[in-house]
Amino acid sequence: MTINFILNGEDVEVQSEANARLVDILRESFHLTGTKAGCLAGRCGACSVLMNNQLIPSCLAPAFRVRGAEIITIEGFAQTDEYRDITGGFEQAGVICCGYCDGGKILAADALLSRSGRPGREEILAGFGGISCRCTEPDSLVEGVLAAAEIRQRRIYGRGA
Numbered sequence: 001m002t003i004n005f006i007l008n009g010e011d012v013e014v015q016s017e018a019n020a021r022l023v024d025i026l027r028e029s030f031h032l033t034g035t036k037a038g039c040l041a042g043r044c045g046a047c048s049v050l051m052n053n054q055l056i057p058s059c060l061a062p063a064f065r066v067r068g069a070e071i072i073t074i075e076g077f078a079q080t081d082e083y084r085d086i087t088g089g090f091e092q093a094g095v096i097c098c099g100y101c102d103g104g105k106i107l108a109a110d111a112l113l114s115r116s117g118r119p120g121r122e123e124i125l126a127g128f129g130g131i132s133c134r135c136t137e138p139d140s141l142v143e144g145v146l147a148a149a150e151i152r153q154r155r156i157y158g159r160g161a
């Protein structure tokens with residue numbers, strides 16, 4: 001079937017089986033390999049993308065559900081100020097990014113900060129509930145998100161709070 005959707009801000013079209021996984025379409029048809037194919041069962045978060053501004057595991061999204069949707073992958077998100085807020089915060093807090101689940105962690109942080117300008121510790125940990133990262137301690141993730149929140153506030157309002 002023909003699948004039309006918006007990918008990183010552009011209208012795209014792809015021929016696909018109705019049940020093909022979005023992660024495979026992104027990697028194979030669009031060469032967007034920042035979206036990783038990990039567990040393929042919704043457990044690791046390495047395949048995370050934003051679909052209509054919601055964080056989803058793209059391994060669980062069949063092609064037919066993507067029709068007409070807006071998908072943002074880490075490659076598209078990397079062009080934004082919001083990406084730089086988060087990577088700046090992660091760097092400040094020493095959040096390790098080994099290349100495997102970075103995209104998932106960064107998009108999860110953005111989904112969190114879009115909901116709440118200054119999330120609490122439990123909210124942050126819950127926001128990363130779908131990401132299974134072998135490299136980063138939870139405390140470092142919390143610090144990274146809080147640092148990113150401050151950077152974002154300063155960028156938008158020109159102050160730290």
Ligand code: FES
Nearest residue numbers: 038039040045059
């Ligand atoms: S590959 Fe999708 S959640 Fe692991």
Ligand code: FES
Nearest residue numbers: 098101133134135
């Ligand atoms: S950054 Fe290495 S597994 Fe998450």
